[in-house]
Amino acid sequence: MSVNYSRRWTVVSVTTLGTLMAAIDSTIVILGIPVIMQALHANLIEMAWVIMGYILMSTALVLTIGRVGDTFGRIRVYEAGFLIFALGSALSGLSTSGWEIVIFRFIQGIGGAMMVGNSWALISEAFPENERGKAFGINSIAWGIGGVVAPVLGGLIITYLGWRYIFYVNVPIGIFAVLWARIRLSGFVESKRRxxxxxxxxxxxxxxxxxxxxxxxxxxxxxxxxLSLAVLTLSLIALAAFFAAEKKVSSPIFKFSLFSNRVYLASTLASFLQSLAMFAIMFLVIFYLEAVKGYSVIESSILLIPMPLLSSLLAPFGGLLSDRIGARLPATIGILIQGIALFLLSELTVRSSYLFVALGLAVMGIGSGLFFSPNASAVMSSTPRGYYGVGSGMMTTLRNTGQVISIALALAVAAGSMPESAVFALFLGTSTNLSSSILSSFVGGMDNAFRLSIALALVAAVASAVRGKELRRSLQQEKGIRIELG
Structure with a gap:
């Protein structure tokens, strides 16, 4: 097989732009939740769904989108994803009620699924396995940069322009990204399976x-x-029906044969558990800083920087390390370091200083920087060519499922012992009238959520440690059809 992969860095530039766009959006939206909640006279459940609705839609569609990309071409799907994401952003900015913005976030989620469901597959198509860690590291840098830029940008936008502009900012980025992909990747030919x-x-x-x-x-x-227990029972029935249905179709949405590969199984499980443990951390810390400590939106946004900054700085090191020695060691160490960060955050009290919060966030950033790139590389290295969209889609689905459950679970644990009126006052940013006992109750619940996350992180570390060592192949050794990248 003759392969020219000289344009692989152009592929990275496109996927990195999508990653940056998603990173800025996710952090800005979480930062703006208290302001949006107050402006739209929404309740806590609606605001939780502003975050969860986007992730749910991304989760629901990412496997199907991965299959569409494998069949019809990932670049075309990726470009459409940029446009739909930008459309959903514009509509979200025009929202006049809580449930309106939830619906428009669903539209954003469709675009997000079209980008996320194909980005890892595009990188895997363009790079040999012994260089993918570096490429995934660059994408992780973009996520980290987005995490650094978004708090400051979001704080300034919310303070001086208003919350609607945190959505409008995605529109010009999305339009530019489509034009960039169309111009720079017009000759990209991909492997396809119908x-x-x-x-x-x-x-x-x-x-x-x-x-x-x-x-x-x-x-x-x-x-x-x-009623809530009845709905929970229905969800378990749907899960059982899903497994039963997957056994009867010729092309199941979950390609369970991939799980026969120990590296793939352990890597996707580690990703799910890591997301379940870690994703809600930023959400809880924002409310701690604003509602409990009394910081303004822009002050809180600046104080969040240590985590994404250190994550972006260490991401390329984690990727390069996995290219040399494999993913198991750096990824496992990364999760364990995140567990240490969770322990630090679980010791927060109403009187804790910002320096203590910053220490926990900094340690969290170090751990995430070491985990994400190696784990992504391990997932894709254990996925056969031609199934990159399905392989990355399955991993993304499990990761997103962990993220969305993380938000709901963290809210339930952190606010579960508080009166409903106090919960709404806290998250509306009107907690100045709440008693110290109510604030202490929230912080205690938040600490319990962090302790639960510690247990999940330890299980994730075990999954990462037992994954085994992935096989390394050069691009010329990988099986598949002829691919022109240059």
């Missing part, structure tokens, strides 16, 4: 995740009553 789509599997998995989230959010402030 298979049927598993509509039933996608619908059942979406129903499982959605019902699970509804059940958890229904319990916030009121506990687990008969």
């Amino acid at each position: 298979e049927s789509f598993d509509v039933a599997g996608a619908a059942l998995f979406t129903a499982f995740v959605a019902l699970l989230l509804v059940a958890i959010t229904m319990s916030i402030g009121v506990g687990w009553d008969a």
Whole structure:
């Protein structure tokens, strides 16, 4: 097979732009939740769904989108994703109610799925396995840069322009990204596999995740009553139906044969557990800084910088290290370091200084920088060529499922013992009238959420440690059709 991969760095520039766009959006939106909640007279459940709705839609569609990319071409899907993401952003900025913005965030999620579901596959198509860690590291730098830029940018935008502009900022970025991809990757030819789509599997998995989230959010402030338990039962029935349906179709949305590879199984499991443990951390810390410590939006945004900054600085080192010695050691060490960060954050009190918070965030950034690039490289190195979209889509689905459950679970644990009125006052940013006992109750619940995350992080570290060593092949050794990249 003759392969020219001289344009591989152009591929990285396109996927990095998508990663940067998603990173800025996710951090800015979380930062703006208290302001949006107050401006739209929304409640906590609606605001939780502003975050979870986007992730849910991305989760529901990413496997199908990965299959579409494998079949019809990933660049075309990626370009459409930029446009839909920008459209959803514009509509979100025009929202006049809580549920309106939730619906428009669903549209954003469709675009996000079209980008995320193909970015890893595009990189894997363009790079040999012994260089993918470096490429994934560059994408991780973009996520880190977005995390550094977004708090400052978001704080300035919210303070001086208003919350609507945190969504409008995505529109010019999305338009530029489409033009850049269209011009720079017009000659990119990809490997393709034409298979049927598993509509039933996608619908059942979406129903499982959605019902699970509804059940958890229904319990916030009121506990687990008969209705929330009934919804939880329905979610488990949907999950059982999903597994049953997947056994009967020729092209299941979950290609379970990939899980027969120990590296792939352990790497995707580690990704799911890491997301479940870590994703809600930023969400909780923002409310701690603003509602408990009394910092302004712009002050809180600046104080969050240590985590994404250190993550972006260490991401390329983690990628290069995995290219040389494999993913197991750096990824496992990364998760364990994140566990240490969670322990530090679990010791927060109402009177804790910002320096203590910054220490926890800094340690968290170091751990995430060492984990993400090696783990991504391990996932894609254990995925056969021609199935890159499905392989990355399955991993992304599990990771996103962990993220969205993380938000719901963290809210339920952190605010579960508080009166509903106090919960709303806290998250609206009107907590100055709350008693010290209520604030202490929230911080205690937040610490419990961090302790739960520590346990999940330890299980994730075990999964990472037992993954084994992935096989390394050069691009010329990989099987597949002729690919022109230059």
